[in-house]
Amino acid sequence: MIGFLTGLFVTMKTGFRRPVTAQYPDPEKRIKVENRFMGFPSLTWDYDVEEPYCTGCMVCVRECPTECMTAKMKDNPLFSEGKSRRKKIIDEFEINLGRCILCGICVEVCNFDAIEMSHEHELSKRVRNGNRFGLQQLLKLGIKFQSNTNWQPKQPEKNSGVPVKKVDEE
Numbered sequence: 013m014i015g016f017l018t019g020l021f022v023t024m025k026t027g028f029r030r031p032v033t034a035q036y037p038d039p040e041k042r043i044k045v046e047n048r049f050m051g052f053p054s055l056t057w058d059y060d061v062e063e064p065y066c067t068g069c070m071v072c073v074r075e076c077p078t079e080c081m082t083a084k085m086k087d088n089p090l091f092s093e094g095k096s097r098r099k100k101i102i103d104e105f106e107i108n109l110g111r112c113i114l115c116g117i118c119v120e121v122c123n124f125d126a127i128e129m130s131h132e133h134e135l136s137k138r139v140r141n142g143n144r145f146g147l148q149q150l151l152k153l154g155i156k157f158q159s160n161t162n163w164q165p166k167q168p169e170k171n172s173g174v175p176v177k178k179v180d181e182e
């Protein structure tokens with residue numbers, strides 16, 4: 013009898029417990045990911061000067077183990093106008109997210125706070141090469157990540173695009 017009541021109690025307790033499973037297709041019922049979750053890589057945006065942090069230095073491209081990244085830099089027009097500290101800026105950037113293994117090496121090796129592992133992890137596509145993400149798409153992922161996590165650069169003094177003379181004037 014005691015065993016029966018114990019079993020009944022466990023069943024009832026479980027019946028009233030909050031569900032731990034997510035209703036996957038329903039965006040409102042999914043489990044929120046933690047800030048440390050590593051989804052696909054994304055590029056960050058420097059709001060102080062309104063340009064990407066990425067200078068197109070190619071370090072991440074060289075270190076990526078699956079060779080799924082390409083980048084091209086250009087002279088930064090904002091630097092010539094005295095509005096940015098970055099002499100070079102990213103011109104074209106592409107990551108084939110279909111080949112990315114989410115290892116995070118690109119984030120580790122970037123010296124410019126320019127790339128972060130976002131929270132995006134649902135990018136299934138119906139077309140071949142549908143996950144080749146260009147500069148604007150990667151920035152869009154990054155801006156969303158920055159806003160959701162209140163992201164701050166790890167080395168703000170070194171990597172801020174605000175021209176040095178402006179900092180001195182303040």
Ligand code: SF4
Pocket residue numbers: 065066067068069070071072073083102121122123124125126127
């Ligand atoms: S993300 Fe970082 S390492 Fe990669 S090209 Fe841009 S600045 Fe260089």
Ligand code: SF4
Pocket residue numbers: 053075076077078079080081107111112113114115116117118119
């Ligand atoms: S997370 Fe790893 S595989 Fe993906 S782009 Fe970065 S370095 Fe390459």
